[in-house]
Amino acid sequence: xxxxxxxxxxxFLLILTADPEILDxxxxxxxxxxxxxxxxxxxxxxxxxxxxxxxxxxKTTLISIxxxxxxxxxxxxxxxxxxxxxxxxxxxxxxWMFTPYGxxxxxAILIIPIMTGLTITALQMIDPLITDxxxxxxxxRVQFVKxxxxxxxxxxxxxxxxxxxRAISEVGTAIMxxxxxxxxxxxxxxxxxxxxxxGNFSLSLALxxxxxxxxxIINVCMGYxxxx
Amino acid sequence: MFRxxxxxxxxxxVFAILLCGEVSADSAHALGEHDAHRLLIGTTTSxxxxxxxxxxxxxxxxxxxxxxxxxxxxxxxALEYGRNCDVxxxxxxxxxxxxxxxxxxxxxxxxxxxxNYFLLVGxxxxxxxxxxxxxxxxxxxxxxxxxxxxxxxxVSRGDxxxxxxxxxxxxxxxxxxxxxxxxxxxxREAGAGMGQTLAMANELSAYTLTDSASWATYxxxxxxxxxxxxxxxxxxxxxxxxxNDAVCPQVNTEMAKKWINFMISDKVQDLLQxxxxxxxxxxxxxxxxxxxxxxxxSDAETKMLLG
Numbered sequence: 289x290x291x292x293x294x295x296x297x298x299x300f301l302l303i304l305t306a307d308p309e310i311l312d313x314x315x316x317x318x319x320x321x322x323x324x325x326x327x328x329x330x331x332x333x334x335x336x337x338x339x340x341x342x343x344x345x346x347k348t349t350l351i352s353i354x355x356x357x358x359x360x361x362x363x364x365x366x367x368x369x370x371x372x373x374x375x376x377x378x379x380x381x382x383x384w385m386f387t388p389y390g391x392x393x394x395x396a397i398l399i400i401p402i403m404t405g406l407t408i409t410a411l412q413m414i415d416p417l418i419t420d421x422x423x424x425x426x427x428x429r430v431q432f433v434k435x436x437x438x439x440x441x442x443x444x445x446x447x448x449x450x451x452x453x454r455a456i457s458e459v460g461t462a463i464m465x466x467x468x469x470x471x472x473x474x475x476x477x478x479x480x481x482x483x484x485x486x487g488n489f490s491l492s493l494a495l496x497x498x499x500x501x502x503x504x505i506i507n508v509c510m511g512y513x514x515x516x
Numbered sequence: 517m518f519r520x521x522x523x524x525x526x527x528x529x530v531f532a533i534l535l536c537g538e539v540s541a542d543s544a545h546a547l548g549e550h551d552a553h554r555l556l557i558g559t560t561t562s563x564x565x566x567x568x569x570x571x572x573x574x575x576x577x578x579x580x581x582x583x584x585x586x587x588x589x590x591x592x593x594a595l596e597y598g599r600n601c602d603v604x605x606x607x608x609x610x611x612x613x614x615x616x617x618x619x620x621x622x623x624x625x626x627x628x629x630x631x632n633y634f635l636l637v638g639x640x641x642x643x644x645x646x647x648x649x650x651x652x653x654x655x656x657x658x659x660x661x662x663x664x665x666x667x668x669x670x671v672s673r674g675d676x677x678x679x680x681x682x683x684x685x686x687x688x689x690x691x692x693x694x695x696x697x698x699x700x701x702x703x704r705e706a707g708a709g710m711g712q713t714l715a716m717a718n719e720l721s722a723y724t725l726t727d728s729a730s731w732a733t734y735x736x737x738x739x740x741x742x743x744x745x746x747x748x749x750x751x752x753x754x755x756x757x758x759x760n761d762a763v764c765p766q767v768n769t770e771m772a773k774k775w776i777n778f779m780i781s782d783k784v785q786d787l788l789q790x791x792x793x794x795x796x797x798x799x800x801x802x803x804x805x806x807x808x809x810x811x812x813x814s815d816a817e818t819k820m821l822l823g
Contacts, residue, residue: 374600374601374602375600375601375602375764375766376599376600376601376602376764377600380601383766386556386585386587386602467587468587468588469585469587470570470585470586471585472585484712485708485709485711485712486565486709486711486733486734487712487714487715487734487737
C-alpha cells in the first residue's frame, strides 16, 4: 500500500521536475515504438489488403496462422531475433544486436501479424451490401479497393493503435535484443523491469504510470484524427 | 472525405519520417562506434547494481575516445554473449565457468581485479540454527533441519549466475547431489536476479546465498540477517577478460585490453578500496592488488597486460 502511494507520488514528481534520465528514456521509447509501428504499418496494411481481396488456396489456413501469431510470446520473438542478429547469427553482419535498430526489428516482427490480421478482419467486416453496390456501379479494381479501405478506415486505425500498444508495452524483445543498456537501449519497460528486480517498486510503478500516460495521449490524438 | 484526412495522414507520415531520422542517426552512431569507439561489456549484475561501473565508465571515457556500454546479466548469460561474439569483454565471478570459457578458446587475458564474500542470509530466528557455522556445515544443517521443519525454506537464484554456481558447489561440498537438493520441497528456484531473489527470501522467511555487494545494496529493504559470513569457502573473486579476437574478429580488442589494464591500475584499485565505504562502512569490492594469495589466484593474474 505504501509502495502504491509513493509510486503515484514519484510519478508526478518525475514528470513535474522533468527528470532528465526519465525524459531520455521516454523519448527513446517513443522513437523506437513509432519506428516499429511505421515499418509494420508499411508492411502490414498492403499485406492485409492483398490477403483480404485475393482468393487463393489455403487462405483460411493462412489467416488462422496469422491470428495464432497474435499470441507470440515476446520473449520468444526476442530469442529468435537474438539468434538472427547476434554476431554469430545469419544477420550478424548488420551489427544490430544491442542497438535500437535491433529493438525496432524485434518489435516489428512482434506486431506485423497483429496489424495484418486486424486489417484483414477490418476489410472483411464491411457490409456485403456496400461491396455489391460498388461492384454493380462498375468500379475498377483500384476503385473497389480504395472504397473498401475508406469504409474500413476506423477499424484499420484501431489495428495501428493495437500494434502501437503492444509495441510500447512489451519487454521481452526489448530486453533480449536491446540489452537494457543505460543511455542507449533502455526504454520504459526495460527500466521498469530493472527497477523491479532491484526492489525499487515505487519507481517502477511511477515509470508504469508514465507509460500509460503516453499511451493515453497517443490514443486521444488518434481519436481526434478519427473524429475529423 | 478522403482529402480532408489526407493532410492529417501527411502530417503523421512526415512526423514518422522525422522520427526515423532520429533513430537511424542514433543507430548509425552506434553502428559507427561498433568497431573502434564502442566498448561493450557483458557484466555480472552486482557491478551494475552498486553503480561502480557508472563511475568506472566515466573515468575510462575521459581518458579514451570510446563509449563504454554494458549489459548486466548473470555470469552464465554474460559468457554466452561472449561465445556469440556479441560483447567485447566480460566481467564475471565464476571460476569454473570462466575456465571452461578460456579452455574453449573464447576468453583470453583473464585478470582478477577484486573480491568480496558471499554470505548466507536467513530469517532472524534462524530455525535451522546455522548461525556461526562454517559455509558447508551450514548448508548441511539446512538440508537436515528442513526434513522435519516445514518452516525452513531455501531460495536459490536458479539462473546460472555466479552466485548460483557457487551455491551448487557448496551443496556438493556439503556432500549432496544437487539434483536431489533441487527437487526437494523446501528448495525454491527463483530464476531471478539477486534483488528479486532476496525479496522472495524475505517474503518467505527463507535462507539464501548472496554476495556482500548486493547485500549492502539491498539490505535496507529486508528483514533478513546474515547468518554465515566471512567464511573462506565464501570467497567471491571478480575477474575481467576479453573475448578472443581470433574467434571473434569483430570485437574491439584494443579498447578491451585497455579496459583490462585500467581495471587493475592503481587508480581503479584505490577507488575500489573506498567505493561504498561511506554508505556501508565497508567497500562493495576489495581491491585485488596485492591480494593474490588471499583470493587463491596466481600473481600473474593481477599483473598488467603487455603490448
